[in-house]
Amino acid sequence: MAENLSSLGLLMAGATSISNVIKDVGAKKVLERNEVIASTFWIRLFAAVTFGVVLAFRAMNGLLPGINPSGSAFFGVAGWEVSALVEWVVYLFIEVILVACNTIIMFRAIQITPLSVCIPYMSFTPVFLIVTDYVINGVIPAPPYWIGVFLIFVGSIVMHRELFSLGWLEPVKAIYRERGCLYMLIVGFVNSITNPIDAKLVKMTDAFAQAFAFGCGMVLFFTILSWARRAELGAVMRSVPLWAMLAGALEAIALIFQLASHNYLPVAITISIKRAGIILTVLLGWLIFKERDIGDKLIAASVMLAGAIIFYAKLTMTQGIILAIVTLIVMSIALFLTRKPTVAVTPEAI
Numbered sequence: 001m002a003e004n005l006s007s008l009g010l011l012m013a014g015a016t017s018i019s020n021v022i023k024d025v026g027a028k029k030v031l032e033r034n035e036v037i038a039s040t041f042w043i044r045l046f047a048a049v050t051f052g053v054v055l056a057f058r059a060m061n062g063l064l065p066g067i068n069p070s071g072s073a074f075f076g077v078a079g080w081e082v083s084a085l086v087e088w089v090v091y092l093f094i095e096v097i098l099v100a101c102n103t104i105i106m107f108r109a110i111q112i113t114p115l116s117v118c119i120p121y122m123s124f125t126p127v128f129l130i131v132t133d134y135v136i137n138g139v140i141p142a143p144p145y146w147i148g149v150f151l152i153f154v155g156s157i158v159m160h161r162e163l164f165s166l167g168w169l170e171p172v173k174a175i176y177r178e179r180g181c182l183y184m185l186i187v188g189f190v191n192s193i194t195n196p197i198d199a200k201l202v203k204m205t206d207a208f209a210q211a212f213a214f215g216c217g218m219v220l221f222f223t224i225l226s227w228a229r230r231a232e233l234g235a236v237m238r239s240v241p242l243w244a245m246l247a248g249a250l251e252a253i254a255l256i257f258q259l260a261s262h263n264y265l266p267v268a269i270t271i272s273i274k275r276a277g278i279i280l281t282v283l284l285g286w287l288i289f290k291e292r293d294i295g296d297k298l299i300a301a302s303v304m305l306a307g308a309i310i311f312y313a314k315l316t317m318t319q320g321i322i323l324a325i326v327t328l329i330v331m332s333i334a335l336f337l338t339r340k341p342t343v344a345v346t347p348e349a350i
Helices: 002-031 036-060 084-112 115-137 144-158 161-166 170-177 179-204 207-229 233-239 241-261 267-275 278-289 294-312 317-337
Strands: none
Touching (some): 002 036, 002 084, 002 115, 002 241, 002 267, 002 278, 036 084, 036 207, 036 233, 084 115, 084 179, 084 207, 115 144, 115 179, 115 278, 144 294, 170 179, 179 207, 179 241, 207 241, 233 241, 241 267, 294 317
């Protein structure tokens, strides 16, 4: 039975990944013509509507859950106890604020940087989860996890390999020079905090009720922010209404599958599978948005994907080492075959 539950969890995490990738494309389409706050308001509104439809359908079938204690000390402080409702509301409030701010940062990154460049840096979320998942949920990663971390780091360097001609540290510096990449690293870190909170909240109620409550909180946040900033909300509906609806609906679908998978899989595994969609994101960036220099980005994203595979495939240490060695060999061959003639390269050109 445990194996069946694990398989179900993997299917849910896979659906999360695909929905999330297509959502990113829809968000990019919206952000191409509109400012961040107005775009985010509509995407989050359509996501909340989708959450509401799903919850209403479940309610008609008598599947409305209650709120249960988390079973752990409030904020990890022994002896500090509050009611289940207060605990749930506090954690939900924290999550909404963090995710709302994170969404603004992420959408800004998508707006100013090609998808094929910035999205792969979301793969760093499992790296940050090493610390945050332990602090919040007491989960200690297995030794093969560190091999995956290494491959993700290698992939991030390969993304800017042309800068090696200017110095060995230039590819690392490029991560911080390219604002979209830096923004995505911030998003990845904040996600490493909110993902364990997601898992805690889902266990206190269920994925669907939690998703609806979260969606309503996000709409409230961006309604207030849009009013304060006097955002041009009508411009989004006049220019790209269908893309906004698609992005919002897929945002909701991805989150529902993600939250549901937490009942069957550790948080780090779900998020690693979700990030495996970076390969598809890179390809869609090339096909839809005509992004250039796809070769290095695809190689880099593939190495990051190999790191993600180590996280969720339940590999032994030996299997993880073998996969890493094979990945690095294939990467080296691919980089050699796609090398370009030496030309004068400046950091600003990458």
